[in-house]
Amino acid sequence: MNESQHRTTGPERTERSVSITFDRATKIYPGSETPALDALSLTVEAGELLCLVGPSGGGKTTALMLINRLIDLTSGDIRIGETSITDIGAIELRRKTGYAIQQTGLFPHMTVAQNIAVVPRILGWSAARIDARTDELLELVGLTPTAQWRARYPGQLSGGQQQRVGIARALAADPPLMLMDEPFGALDPITRTAVQDEFLAIHRAVGKTTVFVTHDIDEAIKMGDKIAVLRPGGLLAQLGPPEDLLAEPADDFVASFLGAERGLKRLGLYRLGDLAGEQREPLPDWPRLPAGMTAREALSCATAERADGVIVADGETPERAVPVARLLQPEVSEGAA
Amino acid sequence: MEAFVDAFAFMADNAGMLLDKTGEQLWLSAVAIGISLLIGVPVGLWLGHIHKGEFLAVSLTNIGRALPSLALIAIFIGLVGIGFTNVLLALVILAVPPIMSYTFVAIDSVDRDLTRAGRGMGLSPWQILLRIEIPLGLPMAFSGIRTAVVLVVSSATLATVAGGGGLGDIILNQVAYGMRGVIAAALWVAALSILADLLVAGLLRLIAPAGVRRLAAPSTSAPAAT
Amino acid sequence: MSGIATPGDPEIPDYGDASRCVIDNGVFCTDWFVQQWPEVFQPALLEHVVMTVVAVAVGFAISFIAAVLAYRRAWLSSPFGAVATFLYTLPPLALFQLLVPVTGLTMVTVEIALVCFTLVILFRAVLAGLLGVPDDAKRAARGMGLDSGQILRMVELPLAIPSIISGLRVATVLTVSIATIAAFVVDAGLGSPILKAISSPFNTQFIGAGALAVLLAFVLDGLLALVGRALTTWTRAKV
Numbered sequence: 001m002n003e004s005q006h007r008t009t010g011p012e013r014t015e016r017s018v019s020i021t022f023d024r025a026t027k028i029y030p031g032s033e034t035p036a037l038d039a040l041s042l043t044v045e046a047g048e049l050l051c052l053v054g055p056s057g058g059g060k061t062t063a064l065m066l067i068n069r070l071i072d073l074t075s076g077d078i079r080i081g082e083t084s085i086t087d088i089g090a091i092e093l094r095r096k097t098g099y100a101i102q103q104t105g106l107f108p109h110m111t112v113a114q115n116i117a118v119v120p121r122i123l124g125w126s127a128a129r130i131d132a133r134t135d136e137l138l139e140l141v142g143l144t145p146t147a148q149w150r151a152r153y154p155g156q157l158s159g160g161q162q163q164r165v166g167i168a169r170a171l172a173a174d175p176p177l178m179l180m181d182e183p184f185g186a187l188d189p190i191t192r193t194a195v196q197d198e199f200l201a202i203h204r205a206v207g208k209t210t211v212f213v214t215h216d217i218d219e220a221i222k223m224g225d226k227i228a229v230l231r232p233g234g235l236l237a238q239l240g241p242p243e244d245l246l247a248e249p250a251d252d253f254v255a256s257f258l259g260a261e262r263g264l265k266r267l268g269l270y271r272l273g274d275l276a277g278e279q280r281e282p283l284p285d286w287p288r289l290p291a292g293m294t295a296r297e298a299l300s301c302a303t304a305e306r307a308d309g310v311i312v313a314d315g316e317t318p319e320r321a322v323p324v325a326r327l328l329q330p331e332v333s334e335g336a337a
Numbered sequence: 338m339e340a341f342v343d344a345f346a347f348m349a350d351n352a353g354m355l356l357d358k359t360g361e362q363l364w365l366s367a368v369a370i371g372i373s374l375l376i377g378v379p380v381g382l383w384l385g386h387i388h389k390g391e392f393l394a395v396s397l398t399n400i401g402r403a404l405p406s407l408a409l410i411a412i413f414i415g416l417v418g419i420g421f422t423n424v425l426l427a428l429v430i431l432a433v434p435p436i437m438s439y440t441f442v443a444i445d446s447v448d449r450d451l452t453r454a455g456r457g458m459g460l461s462p463w464q465i466l467l468r469i470e471i472p473l474g475l476p477m478a479f480s481g482i483r484t485a486v487v488l489v490v491s492s493a494t495l496a497t498v499a500g501g502g503g504l505g506d507i508i509l510n511q512v513a514y515g516m517r518g519v520i521a522a523a524l525w526v527a528a529l530s531i532l533a534d535l536l537v538a539g540l541l542r543l544i545a546p547a548g549v550r551r552l553a554a555p556s557t558s559a560p561a562a563t
Numbered sequence: 564m565s566g567i568a569t570p571g572d573p574e575i576p577d578y579g580d581a582s583r584c585v586i587d588n589g590v591f592c593t594d595w596f597v598q599q600w601p602e603v604f605q606p607a608l609l610e611h612v613v614m615t616v617v618a619v620a621v622g623f624a625i626s627f628i629a630a631v632l633a634y635r636r637a638w639l640s641s642p643f644g645a646v647a648t649f650l651y652t653l654p655p656l657a658l659f660q661l662l663v664p665v666t667g668l669t670m671v672t673v674e675i676a677l678v679c680f681t682l683v684i685l686f687r688a689v690l691a692g693l694l695g696v697p698d699d700a701k702r703a704a705r706g707m708g709l710d711s712g713q714i715l716r717m718v719e720l721p722l723a724i725p726s727i728i729s730g731l732r733v734a735t736v737l738t739v740s741i742a743t744i745a746a747f748v749v750d751a752g753l754g755s756p757i758l759k760a761i762s763s764p765f766n767t768q769f770i771g772a773g774a775l776a777v778l779l780a781f782v783l784d785g786l787l788a789l790v791g792r793a794l795t796t797w798t799r800a801k802v
Contacts, residue, residue: 068706070705070706091708091709091710092708093708094705094706094707094708095707095708096708097706097708099703099706099707101699101702101703101706103697103699104699104703105697105699105700105701105702105703105704105706106700106703107700107703107704107717107718107722108697108700108722108797109721109722109795109797110797118707118709118717119707119708122708122709122713152800153797153800155797155798155800156800156801166703169707179706
């Protein structure tokens with residue numbers, strides 16, 4: 001499997017992380033003729049982050065809400081690990097599932113610490129354990145010093161801070177799986193990028209199985225280990241890692257959903273540092289860029305400077321020249337100098 | 338209960354007197370409401386239009402609710418003496434607060450975007466008041482009027498205490514009219530109060546343009562919690 | 564329940580030495596008022612407080628249960644609301660008199676009537692408070708695995724407190740006012756000195772009692788407002 005390096009699908013999979021399997025899961029809302037979700041079958045491996053994308057009416061929120069039984073299946077099954085969700089009580093299931101939504105749903109009358117503590121308290125954790133966990137989570141989401149943030153009320157927080165608390169709250173009881181329903185959709189672009197990066201770091205650190213619903217294909221490409229595209233009518237159009245989708249969309253629908261720039265988007269999955277270059281003497285007068293930059297950004301820089309390539313200068317390995325042709329086909333030249 | 342059955346007999350026997358008393362009470366109420374409207378509505382409209390005086394409106398509402406009608410009437414006995422005028426003054430004092438404050442809120446809370454649009458279209462302030470603010474504010478203003486009407490009709494029952502006549506004469510005179518009379522008059526005045534409430538509600542539906550009627554407004558004379 | 568004789572000439576109640584102010588039936592004689600406080604006004608005030616508190620407490624209990632039920636089953640809110648509104652529209656005196664044949668000239672009659680007047684206000688306040696809870700908070704609570712009892716206790720009711728307190732304030736003020744009329748049924752509360760003084764209008768007596776009633780209303784209102792503030796610290800957290 002040809003994967004770009006920045007996407008690690010193998011963080012330590014905690015034993016507590018489980019797989020989720022949709023087995024011809026179907027949902028037809030009462031009074032509706034067409035299914036909202038039509039015989040969806042897919043598996044989210046333990047520790048994986050699956051992005052569910054699609055236009056409205058595609059059934060992605062429906063699929064998410066079926067997992068923690070906020071709505072019930074019409075037919076088919078969903079399994080957490082080996083157990084069908086119908087065999088677990090709904091309330092019990094939800095307490096073991098982290099749930100984060102777009103508007104956060106933070107309780108305005110509770111402090112940040114009290115919000116985070118809601119599920120652990122119900123589960124009977126000791127006060128000391130809850131305290132320690134709260135501090136741990138606030139550090140994880142980047143709200144430090146924790147003593148300062150614990151006592152704040154949601155009304156005192158910015159949108160980005162609220163989402164981070166929402167994520168902390170979802171992680172509070174250390175659930176084996178996380179469900180996220182367009183959690184960053186209400187944030188402005190700058191904050192959204194920051195929180196996305198934050199969440200990717202968290203995901204790498206804790207490695208929980210996560211299903212992430214979004215209508216933003218770029219967010220899905222950035223965040224997902226795998227992407228499942230749902231078309232209107234609740235049908236699965238394609239499932240696979242981002243690079244596979246971008247390289248070979250299954251049909252016209254997926255292609256148009258990925259957008260006309262999908263070729264360029266694919267380039268965004270590769271880092272300069274991973275690309276083979278040439279040692280040339282002397283080095284051409286091309287833009288010098290850090291190894292962490294993506295191939296797409298590098299291409300953009302080269303275009304801006306009207307250069308035929310870029311120089312990778314990351315201070316560690318000897319500088320090398322990467323011509324534009326190599327940037328355009330990163331999967332061929334992957335393998336570092 | 339026997340007393341209730343008797344009461345209907347009493348009503349049949351004494352319809353004339355009951356109607357007389359009702360007339361007295363209604364007349365008193367009508368005059369009180371009329372004066373209160375004359376005082377309360379213009380002031381409420383004006384303050385609401387210029388968007389000033391919110392504190393006054395809120396205080397009035399609170400004070401108005403806290404005034405016991407019985408105490409008011411009693412105070413006026415001391416100041417004015419007994420009779421029609423006394424009770425009238427007390428009733429006016431009771432009725433003006435809800436009318437004025439509800440009218441104020443009704444006009445004050447008209448969506449500013451709409452009045453701005455009106456100004457942009459070249460309407461004069463007077464026209465804005467007449468064509469935009471009043472029609473939109475009708476439901477809430479009527480809610481205040483409804484509250485006042487029920488309050489006045491209800492409190493007018495106590496007019497008897499100050500020699501003001503009305504059905505209270507019967508209700509508080511068990512010696513003369515017996516329990517059946519008291520019950521009869523009590524039922525009568527209860528019906529009167531409900532009818533007055535429905536009448537004002539009906540009036541609103543008649544007057545308000547169809548689009549306005551659909552706007553959310555308190556739908557009864559009972560006070561909202563805020 | 565005797566008839567009310569129409570007021571005649573002032574008869575100064577013989578409560579002891581009469582000062583100049585009293586003899587002249589001035590608007591308010593402080594000395595007389597202070598002198599009569601322990602025997603006339605204080606007991607009346609205390610009775611009044613008790614009457615009010617009992618009525619509001621019972622009314623709140625009933626309305627609260629009704630509102631929570633109506634919150635769960637929306638079709639219940641119209642019938643409850645209609646009945647409560649109807650009760651509210653009745654003139655207090657009429658309601659008192661209609662109850663007398665049933666429950667007699669007792670405090671029970673008074674309390675039943677007073678409770679009736681609080682119902683619509685409190686019912687609407689509790690229901691509005693519950694309905695005003697933000698949807699996303701409810702959705703998140705459900706998604707987190709709180710059962711409906713927990714959601715009610717931990718999320719919905721606390722967030723409904725501002726509305727509930729508001730309703731309690733209105734209901735309390737109103738009850739203090741209406742409770743003066745209770746004196747027609749039972750010789751208790753601040754209505755009593757008012758009534759007694761009417762037939763021989765001695766200003767200080769009923770102005771004093773009336774003023775006390777208004778003051779009591781404001782004090783109780785203020786107390787409830789303070790309680791409300793204490794319970795809702797989050798609304799005042801500075802951004």
